[in-house]
Amino acid sequence: MKLAPRARVIAGAAAVALLLAAPFGLKPYGIYLLSLWAVMTIAAIGLNLTLGYAGQISLAQASFVGIGAYTAALLTTQGWPLWAAFALATALSFAIGWLLGYPALRVQHHYLAFVTLSFATLVFLILRNEEWLTKGVYGISNIPRPTVLGWSTQAPIDFYFFCLGVLALVSAATGWLIRSPWGRAFTALRENPIRASSLGVDTRRYTLMAFAIGSALGGVAGVLYAPLVQFIEPTAFALGLSFSLLLMVIVGGSGYFLGPFLGAAVSVLLPEWLRFSEGLYLIVYALFVMILVAMCPSGLIGLAERLRRPAAIATPKPVPRDDGNGSS
């Protein structure tokens, strides 16, 4: 959203102040929700890179969160420090993302969606079946919270600030990435891959990179998730979470920097608001998404932008079938 520079700084400062002050007025469950929001935002930021910038649908983001979570759980319950888990999970998720995307992106555009769908099924099976490693459906419990430079994050408030810190780092890194030539190339990929290619943008390589980085961020979120909930089991990382993350990015506004923050907030809070209706919240959420996509595919932020700037020129997107030319 393009607010005036001064207004942006003030709004940003206010938001940060709110995030820092919020936990002090909340009960432990409220603080847990805030931490969960931070963790989900990290995963959504990753998916936003893949979907919002490179224009690819990944249905395996939850699997990468799972890979990160299990890496953290297995390492820290054996006494390893959390930063080792961060390093390993990030590298692992990046590599797997690369391997998965490489064949899929050689072919048609939408194959990645199906490949990630199948991969998500495979990962769930591995997590559930390989009990010698993951303890299967019994899960891994008593996952410890880290001590950062002598400061223990055991208490809910302390762990929340830890999550917030990681989120701040991830946001800064992603922001830097988006402003770099890579970010420009990603935007070009999404807006007009044919033109981008004719300008020398290696679309395959950049798309793959966006997907791999996005998956790596999923892994980072997972490493944070494990000590947050302190007990993990396979069903938490099944397709349901992948769908959830996808919808988060869409609802917030895919391709916008702040989209994931907003989308994660909606997604984490919605079940709480709709607590009275129990199972209905998913139905309501799904309906909401369908209506939103029909009316305003650029999500809530896109909607807000459109309300602020009704005369904004909408350039029609070229339909994928077209090769960019008329007949001549």
Added chain:
Amino acid sequence: MAALLEVRNLAKSFGGISAVADVSFDVYAGEILGLIGPNGSGKSTLFNCILGQLAPSAGEVRADGRPITGMRPCDLNRLGIGRTFQLLQVFPQLSVRENLILAGQEHLGSMWSRLAGPHDAGLTGTANRMIEFFRLAAVAEERAGALSYGQQKLLDVAMAFMAGPRLVLLDEPAGGVNPAMLVDLRERLREINATEKATFVVIEHNMEFVMSLCTRILVLAEGRIIAEGAPEAVRGNRDVIEAYLGR
């Protein structure tokens, strides 16, 4: 004089329909080659085959003697061959300057140097020169989608030149541009051709534009070359007139 681009026996069919059949020609460094012909004669298809958007059914394309048939467009760009599209293709959400920087950044260094290097890939200077040259200074910070059609066209052409290509294929650059800007466009192209030693191949329907800009003309009809030569010679050629007007 060695040819910059050699096209040999290029053919392209879609199913049973032959769009381009047995086309051969050379493009020499420094010239402005015009490619004209009635609608459906295969001009854009020919471009797409040369530039990697389509894989030709037969034939060969060589640049500086090296075969480039079927190479991906992004790789061709790095060899110094660029293009513009018939349907306007700028990046509407990016500013004019950002569009230009994007157009030039992939030419420099590697992917990793681009990540580690400055945000503008060192191209702000070049982009500013382009903005000056194409007189887009007033709208340099605007989103490209907000520009007028004629301005977007100029930006489109400017983008094709950001990487300093030696050969640019322009697909109907004059389409939809008002006469005043057309004169401007032609002057810009002539200047780049002279100072940057850039070679052009131009598809156009606007006869006046083509005749006044190009040094040599090829005429395509039903997928084949039916005439070639200096503008005046082609203009008076019987076959060409018949191809346009029908028998």
Added chain:
Amino acid sequence: MADFLQLLVAGLATGGIYALAAIGFVLLWQTSQTINFAQGEFVMVPAFFVLAAMKLGGVSFPVAMLVGLLVSAAVLGVLFKRLVVDPVLRHGVLPLVISTIALAIFLKEAVKEFYAADAQPFPAAWATTNLAIGTAVVSAQSLVIIAVAAAAVALLQYFLHGTRTGRCMQATAQNPGLARILGIPVERMILYTFLINAALVALASFLVSPIYLAKFTNGELLGLAAFVAAIVGGFNQVRGAIVGGLLLGVIDNFVAAYLSAQYRAAIPLLLLIVVILVRPQGLVGRAEERTV
């Protein structure tokens, strides 16, 4: 040998069901660039229409099946097109994929919430006896499924190639712009495709639910099978969907029996990766033009 025949027949039966779902999926993609991520849920839902008709309407099973078919045509055909696809498709293919993912969630949760969370028995329209062929014991159910699926496909192929409407539909699928110029009512042809898909998924539903019971989670695996079958066979061909479906069903059964039942659901991924690497246009598909 007896086991082999048994597995083969069972595999072809499952494959036949996958093929039906995959054909509908491919048809939607061909004619209207609709990637229906809810295809699996589309196969899950019609069974519940039937069960609801019997439970709430008190009608007999055959009547309920008819009701199920008609409601499917209306909801999964017409309503789906008018309410979900049309408003979103103008924004592009990607938003439509998102929308159908949301639709899949909606259908799944709605069935779980408003009908039942546990598996419901679904009556079979035929005897569930077993036949003896040589030393093999083959379930009549499998044979019936194969026969019905084959008949449906044959009928569809005849319709598409032998009737004027069918050929118009094919023309619409190959080149909508040209079809419009030729005077073909393209919108109506696209609607027919949606109706055909609704019929195909309803049929698949009636065939699969007696075996696996009607459960709200059925859509997940069936959807995955439909997508992979379509891609493996060749995304742009109905014939490909048939080949892909049968192949997937047979391989699935054999691997489950001889290798590992636990990793059965991993077969689609492996098959997908292999096909993409070795023959990206699918087993039967034509090599498409490179997009970029």
